[in-house]
Amino acid sequence: MVKLSVIVPFYNVQQYAPDTLRSLRANARDDYEFILVDDCSRDGTPGILERAERELPGAVVVRHERNGGLATARNTGLDRARGEYVTFLDGDDWLAPGYYDQLVARMDDLGCDFLRTDHVQCTARARSVHRVPHGRRDVVLDPRAAILPADRST
Structure with a gap:
């Protein structure tokens, strides 16, 4: 059984895709699948994804015939997950080695269906940590209590 489906939309990101794929390789497990959605890229991204499909365990590439945007690409991945x-x-993002293992372990330990995590945004040499809106850690919350107003960032 597949434990984790990772959906990654790609659109004209040949400059960043190798780092993204390298970080996925550092997170690969036999029970993980990586659904790489090419949203009709017009640069070198399709070739990079073809190679990844051969070299990244659990990877499958899905290609759009027309560019549909991020939400459509994610929905395509959800249909395959x-x-x-x-x-x-x-x-154009990347992860630390073992990141997905930690997420899956926390989900299993907490017995929850959804996790929010902090993330680091990198712009040139600047790094900034973006914390989750609710600062409690390792606590399962009522989902309705954690829904933010539309004007707040999640």
Whole structure:
């Protein structure tokens, strides 16, 4: 059984895709699948994804015939996902080795269906930590209590 489905939309990100794919390789497990959605890229991204499909364990590439945008690409991935858990990563992002193992372990330990995590935003040499809106850690919350007003960032 597939434990985790990772959906990664790609659109004209040939400059960043190798780092993204390298970080996925450092997170690969036999029970993870990586659904790489090419949203009709017009640069070198399709070739990079073809190679990844051969070299990244659990990877499958899905190609759009027309560019549909981020939400459409994510929905395409959701249609293909078989995992107990699902997560998204953008085609120009990367993860630390073992990141997904930690997420899956926390989900299993807490017995919850959804996790929010902090993330680091990198712009040139600047790094900034973006914390989750609710600062409590390792606590399962009522989902309705954690829904933010539309004007607040999640």
